[in-house]
Amino acid sequence: MVEVVERKHPQHALQNSGLHPVLQRIYAARGVRENAELELSLKHLLPWYDMAGIQQAVDYLLPVVTEQRSLLIVGDFDVDGATSTAVAIRALRMLGATRLDYLVPNRFDFGYGLTPELVAVAVERRPDLILTVDNGIAAVAGVAAANAAGIPVVVTDHHLPGGELPAAAAIVNPNQHGCRFASKAACGCTVVFYVMLALRARLQEMGYFRTEAPNLAVLLDLVALATVADVVPLDRNNRILVEQGLRRIRAGRAVVGIPALLQVAGRNAARAVSTDFGFVVGPRLNAAGRLDDMSIGIECLLTDDPLLALEMATQLDEFNRDRRGIEAAMSADAERFLKGWQQQNLPTGLCLFHPEWHQGVIGILASRIKEKVHRPVIAFASGDRDELKGSARSIAGLHMRDALDLVDKRYPGLMRKFGGHAMAAGMTLNPGCFEPFRAAFDEVCRELLNADQLQQRIEVDGELTADDMALELAEQLRWAGPWGQGFPEPVFVGEFRIVQQKLVGERHLKMVLEPLGSGRVFDAIWFNIDPSVWPRPEIQQARMVFQLEINEFRGRQSVQLLIRQLPDF
Structure with a gap:
């Protein structure tokens, strides 16, 4: 059975904040102590100059802009790698570079990162410089091969270093020894975004721009997507990046590939939230790298043509459908193993x-x-x-x-x-x-690991009264994020009488629930149940873990409880 544990929170935190009492306890349980911590404007971003190695990286990248040297970006085949590649190319184009190319290893041919085999392919393109994004910190042999070919490598990465660092021209990684950058949870896309900020600052110092310097904040939708999809903890710096990126998407100022991916999934970009990155956009981009080649995902994020973006998003959606079918068959195999x-x-x-x-x-x-x-x-x-x-x-x-x-x-x-x-x-x-x-x-x-750590627990944000189960609070919860790893979406627990239960689709249980003793009923949905177990008419009362959500149907909004767990079954 699953143990339900209520998240602890200091009772005094945020009491004078003016927030809904439920929101007060939710934020307090996530370490927020005062309203100022909920301010997510760009002025609160950590400075780029705290990143070790960033000035050396700029030294090597500068001629790519000022002398039109050729640059080859070596990325990774997941969402973080795809967005990192897109951010680097878009930023460098905005700064004035023209000789840009990228190379993403196909996982089936080359495996992960800058390997000597991939360097052999890179050498054929004759770049003046290689820039790794979301990889490279472990590429000891790959960097050595590039050095032997006379091509310097600038590494930007966020993965943990091993015992030996590559002999790169520069390494920018907040997790390398001696780096003062406070957000060790930065994803790869954030790291390369900061490198581009540093490069722009150097160009400004030189008086390079004849007019106003380009605003690289236009790339934050990509950084936000990477941050959530790579499941890095949402510390305050990451929450700022995600919130600012979401605001761009909701305002219709995103790269056209992101709203296209939301569209093929039936989501409204104007109401996008962080979970759409993790469960909608991210899986469709990842499907390309999992089943084929991530290049189509990168091109979807690089194009400025809405029709072309929608065409590529549709293809990525098809990849994701294929991935689901493959995953279902593999899960069935795994279930047979577990039954042993x-x-x-x-x-x-x-x-x-x-x-x-x-x-x-x-x-x-x-x-x-x-x-x-x-x-x-x-x-x-x-x-x-x-x-x-x-x-x-x-x-x-x-x-x-x-x-x-x-x-x-x-x-x-x-x-x-x-x-x-x-x-x-x-x-x-x-x-x-x-x-x-x-x-x-x-x-x-x-x-x-000990036995206690192997006990499955689900942390909840306490109970809700029937009065709390209202559209007003549901709407506040939707926009109170961004939610994600380390700053989890609120979930609650309660005892309910099951008024109705029926199967909809193939694997979803639709219910009507009454919070015990309230005399009020609410619609509820439990996705991806085991249809051999549910519905269960004999179960008329249960403790449930749920989220408070808004169901929109034909322009009408109503409260819906999204069931996450029945811990006693």
């Missing part, structure tokens, strides 16, 4: 492999299984030369990259390479190493 274990006998660190699984979808599969069993999960697919490609997802209490590093130190030779974050990572296993790696990973996880 009793829940109490599951490994602490769970490794799953099927020879027919798709490399591009194992990350999503690992995430889905992790949510189901609440323990670290690595899903593997077949790679080249009998290697296995793995994608890992973790839970609170286990730093995934550190855990893999410990496995590698104890059992060298199992992994050919690995890298990542606290909550997600990727790795390549050498041939024949799955079983010993599975045992080693479980051993490390058993040491690092």
Whole structure:
């Protein structure tokens, strides 16, 4: 069963703020102590000059603008990589550069990042400089290959450094040792955006612009998308970036690719919120990198032609539909594996492999299984030369990259390479190493996690009265974000009488609920239930975890409870 825990909050915080009492406790539980912290204007952004290595990066990028040197941007095949590439190209064009090109490794041919094999492709394009975005901090061999070819490399990245740094011309990464930049949660797109701010500042100092310097804030819709889609914690700096980007989208000033992606998903850009990045735009962009090539996603973000953007967004939507079908089949395989274990006998660190699984979808599969069993999960697919490609997802209490590093130190030779974050990572296993790696990973996880950390919990923001379940509060909650990792969307708990329940579509349960003793009823929806279990007419009362939302139908708005969990079932 799932344990429901109410988020703690200081009772005195924000009492004189003028906010709705429910909003007061929501913000207080997320560490907000005064109204000033909710001010998300650009003037509160952290300064670019605190980033280590940024001046050296500008030294190398300056001739790309002033002397029209050629630049090759090497990105990544996820949303952060695609937006980072688009931000770099758009910003440099605004600053006056003309000889720009980009190269994104196809995950099936080259794998992740600036590898020596990718450098060989880059050399054919004869760039004067390589700029990595959202990768490069682990590219020791790749940077060495570029140096040997006489091409300097500027690395911009946010991933955690390993024991050895690449011999790059400059490294900009807030997580490198000695960097004073306070937001260690910056995504890759934010890092390159800050580099572009520094480059513009240098050009201004030189008197380069004959008129007013370009306003790079026009790129914040891309930065906002990357920040949410890459699931980095929303500290205050990131919340400013996301809020400012959302305001541009809602005002109709976004790059045309973003509203096009919202349109194909049936969403209204004028009412866009941060969750639309994570659940609507992000998956469609990611689908290109998972199933095909991320170039179409990048081009969708680079074009200024609305019709072309819509055409590419439609193709990305089709990729996403294909991805869902592949994921469903893989999830069915994984469920069969899980049935082979009793829940109490599951490994602490769970490794799953099927020879027919798709490399591009194992990350999503690992995430889905992790949510189901609440323990670290690595899903593997077949790679080249009998290697296995793995994608890992973790839970609170286990730093995934550190855990893999410990496995590698104890059992060298199992992994050919690995890298990542606290909550997600990727790795390549050498041939024949799955079983010993599975045992080693479980051993490390058993040491690092205790039984309490393996207890699945859902944090809630307390209960709501029937009077609170009103359009006014639902509307305030919608715009009170941006919500995301580390600043979660509000969820509540309550006891309800189930007045009606019926299946709609194939996997959605529509209900009419009465908060106990209130005499009032509310519509509710629970998406993606197990139709072999629900509806259950014999269940007439239940404790439910839910979100307060607004349902819009034919121009009419009404309160709807979005059910997230029935913890006792």
